[in-house]
Amino acid sequence: MARNFLVMLGLLAGCYGFNFVLAEFIEVVYVDYINLCGLAIILAVGLNVINGLAGQFSLGHAGFMSVGAFAGAYASIMLTYGVIESGPLSFASMGSFLLCLALSGLSAAAVGALVGAPTLRLKGDYLAIATLGFAEITRIVLTAQDAIGGPTGLKRIPKMPLLPGAEKWDGGTSTFWIYAFVCLVILLSLNLQRSTFGRALICVRENELAAETMGVRAARMKVMAFVYGAFFAGIAGCLYAHYQHSVRPDDFTTVRSIEVVVMLVLGGLGSLTGAVVGAVIVTLMPQFLRPLEEFLNLSGLSMVVYAALLLLMMLFRPQGIFGQRELSLKLLRRLVPGAGRESGP
């Protein structure tokens, strides 16, 4: 545990450095891409625990994200009385922001448990439909709430608190906050995956009956997976709301849920590395296809390329880029011949 704590501290310092480099040397547009990638990674890595490890086909991630986004944003506005500009680092701003994050994570996790428990008996497509329905219902319910702005949503959401030395940075310290949680979710998911609970989740995926007769409580493991994934979706929602300064129910349509699933399938369902890589590809691809689209004067080209890429993927590598493998020294050795003594069996 102590080692994990030190690793996380190191990663936080790394995030600060990363934020500094971006703020000083990179154009704001690209910094935006990088931040969006970070949010996508948090979503994808969280969903990987539900869809990848536990093998439950959830299509409701946008729903969890929206719950977290509105809970966090609403709390944030209340706590800061609508002051947008965050001043220099203070315990008040930091404390209220962390409180909002915790609140958004916990509220989304609670919803995750609520969704997970009754849908346990559903498998495959049926679970997908139920979770998709949940996400849509959530969006419609949120749209109908005047207290959070109805269809126009919440505006004037405070910025994320600044860190010392960041006063002059254009983009503020969003990158730091987003990537701090990217590191956290990756670290925790890695620990989970390598633990007895990670194996138990995979057992449920591989053979539910065998898992049950070996004493693994499949129902409990599934709810746990939903709670875990929803918690980080909520965090991502809260970060997203603070990053955009505004949030609408329509930010969380089915398209967003599907996008996260596509990230996983592209990277390799069940692989944490795959989730990260998939998230980056799916986030960046439209951004880089857009100039091409404008150059050729073919609007909609990016969607065609996107679909073609997915089709090719299904045909030639249905298990995704990484399959269920993780990026590790062992894999690198195998891919780069002569780099190590070891060779695969």
Added chain:
Amino acid sequence: MSALLQAEQLTMRFGGLTAVKEFSCAIESGELFGLIGPNGAGKTTVFNLLTGVYRPSSGTVTFAQSDITGQPPPVIAARGMSRTFQNIRLFDELSALENVMAGAHLRGHINLFDALLRTGRNAREEKRQRDWAYKLLAFMGLEERAGLAAKHLPYGDRRKLEIARALATEPKLICLDEPAAGMNPSEKQGLAQLIRRIRDQLHVTVLLIEHDMQLVMGLCERIQVLDHGETIACGKPREIQSDARVIEAYLGVADA
């Protein structure tokens, strides 16, 4: 004195079909008990009733002095009954070692936060599971296979791995559903020795479904015979071999 496992008047109906009718048995602690019968006699259904996969239409199951009728499989596993499957059900993507460790999950005492934060307790639990799993793999003669994915193991090893995984739950009773199916004679010999060692060295009571008569007769101390869901005989191998109803129902009409 009461038996370790006692089934009384277990009946299982699927719609109009009665798969098992009034099945009763009493297995003493430390026994090697065989359950035989022709195809479709209802043997596997009995296993599913005992291990909680099915809820019996009527009847009771008592295990280690407590009523476990209708309890879900994880509860029954926790009470100390484990099993293998006729159609092997391993966790294919996991390695042989991880499969056995998954069986050891049941006796772990850590919570999710220990795992997420990698506490000392988590490290100790991982070590406990790993050591125990290696021990069982060695016991089953699979230590060389520890790192291989279960799906890449040869057939006989897959059967043995399932037994190792079941043993990892630290059962009092292990139910083996046709463990020798598809094995060649020499593999069967080795398996018979292994099953005997499970009872003698690990002190686990064994309930065995098997088609191979030679194996069952040589191994089991008591045998119960099912036909069309009904018990037609129960006794020592010698008695079973000379039972007229068994010969007729199971082996066909004698010397036709």
